[in-house]
Structures are given as structure tokens and as C-alpha cells.
Amino acid sequence: MRSVALLALLIPLLALTGCSATQKPAASADYEILRILPHDASAFTQGLLFHDGKLFESTGLYGQSTLREVDLQTGEIARKRALPHNLFGEGLALYSNRLYQLTWRENIILLYDATTFETTGSLPWKGQGWGLTAWSNQLIASDGSAQLRFYDPQTMKLLGEVTVRDQGQPIAQLNELEMVEGELLANIWREDRVARIDPSTGNVLGWLDFSPLVPEGLRASREAVLNGLAYDPATKRLFVTGKNWPVLYEIRLSK
Numbered sequence: 001m002r003s004v005a006l007l008a009l010l011i012p013l014l015a016l017t018g019c020s021a022t023q024k025p026a027a028s029a030d031y032e033i034l035r036i037l038p039h040d041a042s043a044f045t046q047g048l049l050f051h052d053g054k055l056f057e058s059t060g061l062y063g064q065s066t067l068r069e070v071d072l073q074t075g076e077i078a079r080k081r082a083l084p085h086n087l088f089g090e091g092l093a094l095y096s097n098r099l100y101q102l103t104w105r106e107n108i109i110l111l112y113d114a115t116t117f118e119t120t121g122s123l124p125w126k127g128q129g130w131g132l133t134a135w136s137n138q139l140i141a142s143d144g145s146a147q148l149r150f151y152d153p154q155t156m157k158l159l160g161e162v163t164v165r166d167q168g169q170p171i172a173q174l175n176e177l178e179m180v181e182g183e184l185l186a187n188i189w190r191e192d193r194v195a196r197i198d199p200s201t202g203n204v205l206g207w208l209d210f211s212p213l214v215p216e217g218l219r220a221s222r223e224a225v226l227n228g229l230a231y232d233p234a235t236k237r238l239f240v241t242g243k244n245w246p247v248l249y250e251i252r253l254s255k
């Protein structure tokens with residue numbers, strides 16, 4: 001009787017083990033995947049933010065760049081603004097109900113009213129534009145180097161800058177940015193890891209390994225890389241996606 005009971009226990013256990021070996025891990029020590037949601041695989045994601053229950057996205061490439069409001073549940077586009085063909089969309093931030101959309105090499109930031117989605121003008125920019133996020137009364141921008149620069153959102157006057165370092169070593173290729181509970185998250189271009197940065201010093205406090213999130217068919221891609229971080233402070237959820245990824249992850253960070 002005992003061996004039969006043991007066998008009955010073992011069979012489902014073995015089945016589970018065999019199953020989990022072929023699937024991606026659903027969690028790591030640093031985070032838990034809450035939901036896997038659909039994402040527009042034609043979106044070359046360059047910036048992502050969550051505000052007041054809404055997901056906003058900036059997409060890149062010449063002739064394909066857009067600003068979007070996206071339905072979180074379905075991944076469908078609720079509202080969209082196409083950029084002129086000579087502009088390449090990059091990082092996206094929200095400050096004082098205004099959306100700031102950075103461009104790559106076009107020396108301009110596009111402005112929109114977050115409520116009406118109407119274009120409200122632009123501000124000048126200097127150098128390459130990569131990631132953008134708001135922190136307190138400033139905007140923080142990355143440009144693919146190890147530098148983070150801080151700007152006045154009204155005038156885009158440079159207020160200061162820090163070099164991001166991990167144990168003294170500069171960390172370059174900083175891309176999409178997101179503030180999470182006082183820490184600045186930055187994903188590294190063409191890597192599956194995200195730095196947790198003290199924005200006041202530039203010091204790396206730790207790393208998040210998001211390699212288990214990369215969709216199976218895109219692992220070998222040089223372009224379809226992790227590049228979307230958005231945080232909802234109200235529910236403490238982090239949303240993570242990538243360029244042309246068919247999925248968007250809803251995550252809870254462990255600490």
C-alpha cells in the first residue's frame with residue numbers, strides 16, 4: 001500500500017519537474033512575474049511610462065516613430081501620434097501632466113498634453129537622446145554613455161550630471177530609465193540586465209537580471225532587445241518589455 005501511495009505522489013511530481021525544466025522560471029530572488037500581457041510586436045519600444053492607470057509608449061525608427069497610449073490588458077493602441085518621418089522617437093517622461101518625448105539625433109524634445117494627447121510644442125536638445133524620466137522636479141536623461149544629466153523641465157537647462165559607476169567602473173550604454181521608490185533603474189543597451197542606481201551619486205546599488213524575460217525567438221537578435229521600463233507607484237508594479245517584443249511583463253520587485 002505504502003509504495004503505491006508513494007508512486008501516486010511521485011508521478012505528478014515527476015511530471016511537474018519535467019515540465020518546469022522546459023519552461024522559463026516564473027520568478028527570481030529579485031522579482032516575481034505577476035502577469036504576462038500582450039505587446040505590439042511592431043513597436044520598436046524606446047520609452048515606457050505608467051501614469052494614472054495609463055500606459056504610455058514612445059517608439060522609434062525613421063518613418064515609424066510614434067507616441068502611444070496603450071491598453072495594458074490587450075496591448076492595443078488606444079491613442080497614437082505619428083512623428084514626422086525625419087524624427088526618431090526615444091525616451092519618454094511625464095512632468096506636470098506634460099509628456100516629453102526625446103528624439104535620437106534631431107536635437108528636439110516633443111511636448112504633448114497627457115490628457116488631450118495634443119502636441120503642445122517642443123524644446124531644444126543637444127546631443128544624442130536615449131532615455132528620459134522624471135525625478136522630483138527634474139528630468140533625467142541618458143545618451144548611451146555612462147553619464148546621466150539632470151534638466152529643468154521648463155527650460156531644459158542643464159542642472160547637473162553624474163557618472164554611473166559600479167565599484168568605480170563606469171557603466172556605459174545606459175538606455176531606458178525609470179524611477180522606482182527612489183532608485184533609478186536603467187537598462188543597458190543590448191544586455192538583459194538593469195542597473196539599480198542611486199541618482200544622487202550615480203553609484204550602482206545592484207543589478208536585476210531580466211534575461212529570463214527575453215522572448216525565446218528573440219534571444220539571438222541584436223536589435224529586439226530589452227528596452228521598456230515603467231513603474232506604477234500606486235500598485236508597486238513594474239512593467240517591462242523590449243523592442244518588438246510580443247509580450248509585456250508585470251513584475252513585483254522583491255525589495
Ligand SMILES: [Ca+2]
Pocket residue numbers: 047048049092132133176177178228229230
Ligand atoms: Ca521609463
